[in-house]
Amino acid sequence: MVFKPWTDQRAPRHLLEDNEEDFSTPLHLPNVSMESSEGLKSFTGTLLVIPESLKFITETLNKLYPETSTLAELVIKKKFTRRIDSEDFIEDEQLYAATEADKVHEEIVSSTISITKYTELLAICCVKNYENIDKINYTLVSTSLLNSSTNATIVTLTPGTLPFDQLIATLGGKWSTEQYVQLVPPFVVTGIAGSLISQAQILGKEVHALVLQSEGVPGFEKVNEYAVEEIANLLKDRFKLGDEFNKTLNVVLHSGKSVNNLGLYL
Numbered sequence: 001m002v003f004k005p006w007t008d009q010r011a012p013r014h015l016l017e018d019n020e021e022d023f024s025t026p027l028h029l030p031n032v033s034m035e036s037s038e039g040l041k042s043f044t045g046t047l048l049v050i051p052e053s054l055k056f057i058t059e060t061l062n063k064l065y066p067e068t069s070t071l072a073e074l075v076i077k078k079k080f081t082r083r084i085d086s087e088d089f090i091e092d093e094q095l096y097a098a099t100e101a102d103k104v105h106e107e108i109v110s111s112t113i114s115i116t117k118y119t120e121l122l123a124i125c126c127v128k129n130y131e132n133i134d135k136i137n138y139t140l141v142s143t144s145l146l147n148s149s150t151n152a153t154i155v156t157l158t159p160g161t162l163p164f165d166q167l168i169a170t171l172g173g174k175w176s177t178e179q180y181v182q183l184v185p186p187f188v189v190t191g192i193a194g195s196l197i198s199q200a201q202i203l204g205k206e207v208h209a210l211v212l213q214s215e216g217v218p219g220f221e222k223v224n225e226y227a228v229e230e231i232a233n234l235l236k237d238r239f240k241l242g243d244e245f246n247k248t249l250n251v252v253l254h255s256g257k258s259v260n261n262l263g264l265y266l
């Protein structure tokens with residue numbers, strides 16, 4: 001029996017697919033700009049920055065406050081560059097030869113994040129998990145928010161796997177009068193919340209973070225339903241939203257795809 005060396009065999013198909021990415025094309029960072037930010041600069045209340053996984057808060061407030069105003073718009077633009085491959089038919093050899101064309105296709109994808117004011121005390125910025133803007137740089141987004149929010153108190157909410165039996169914990173300065181446990185390093189916070197905390201240290205600004213008890217891998221956590229109730233009560237009391245806020249929030253959470261038989265997937 002003759003054993004052929006690995007180099008004489010065809011590479012597995014999955015290896016070919018893994019190497020399809022062309023590193024000869026440049027990678028562009030997103031361009032982030034804050035537009036119509038006069039209202040945000042003069043806002044003296046609390047700017048609540050949340051990831052899309054906690055969008056049930058904005059959905060609830062939209063039902064309670066149908067008439068809102070936009071303080072600013074965060075415009076994100078990213079340019080994608082890729083080479084276009086073409087297949088040329090060679091008549092003399094009666095076969096197809098794949099050749100790399102000199103054509104380069106460029107496409108600019110843009111998206112907008114609105115900062116919405118609900119009351120004189122509360123404005124919210126909900127940062128989406130974009131699919132069409134590959135690997136969005138949260139550092140640029142958080143830096144723009146910190147530089148534009150000159151008079152507002154910035155608070156961010158984020159899911160996290162707390163290493164103890166508590167529903168909510170804090171990072172950064174003390175914002176709530178509740179006696180929540182203060183987290184200390186090492187603790188992992190991802191997404192927009194993690195970027196806000198990191199950039200605030202660099203820029204010398206203050207960001208208050210509340211971490212909701214969750215379970216699962218970062219970015220896909222299952223939020224504890226009792227933690228949701230706890231944060232709802234805190235927001236209601238802090239911003240004088242009334243009991244209707246809790247009732248509407250409960251309806252939003254238990255409709256659509258927000259609920260499963262083990263807990264809340266948000």
